[in-house]
Every structure is written in C-alpha cells, then in structure tokens.
Amino acid sequence: MEEILDKSKIGQRIRHLRIINDYTQAKFAELIDISINFLSEIENGKKGLSQDTLAKICKQLNTSADYILFGVKTKQNSIIDTANSLSIKELETLIRYLDSLIAMKKLQSKTEKNDCF
Secondary structure (H helix, E strand, O other): OOOOOOHHHHHHHHHHHHHHOOOOHHHHHHHOOOOHHHHHHHHOOOOOOOHHHHHHHHHHHOOOHHHHHHOOOOOOOOHHHHHHOOOHHHHHHHHHHHHHHHHHHHHHHHHHHHHHO
16 A cells, blocks of 8 residues: 655655754754654654644744645745745845845836826
C-alpha cells in the first residue's frame, strides 16, 4: 500500500521554512518542545510527527498543515502573512522594491496630472 504522506517532502518543507525564518535546529526544536535529534529525523524524512507537533510547527512557522503535509499553499494568505514568512534579506529586498514602486507611481501620477492641463 502506497503512503499518502511523503515524510521526506514534509521534512524538506519544514527545513525550508525553518531556515527562511532564521531558526537554527536547536532554537526551533526548543520552541516546539522536541529534541534536536527528533527535529533532524523529521527534516530528513526518517520520522513522522504527531498532531500536536504538527500544530506547534505550523504555529511557529506561520503556515498551514496543508502546506506542511501536502505542499498546498492556501490562496487566502494575506500580504502580512506572506511578509511574516520572509527572511530578513528577503524583506530588505522587498522594501527596496516597494520604495521603487512608490517612486514610479508618484512619477506616473505627476505625469498624468500634467497631461490633464
């Protein structure tokens, strides 16, 4: 019988989110109240996890169980949720992009006002 849940992919998703949230294995294991060894086994697809551990992981990483278990991203994520999942480097890049976008929109607005006269 084929397993529905792919422990290896579940572990990869957890590791990816842990890393982009700048958590070491030690810090993350402490936050979700499991051993570093058990977290390593989960991330390497060697062990499954309980509902309680899954809930703690989802809460700490601000993600859904659907994403952790199946890789399904919910379409209802707000901009705030998305921003909260970014690393510091990604946030800095986003800020630079938004600053450029604001400047461009202001310039377009001025141009449109001038075209009206």
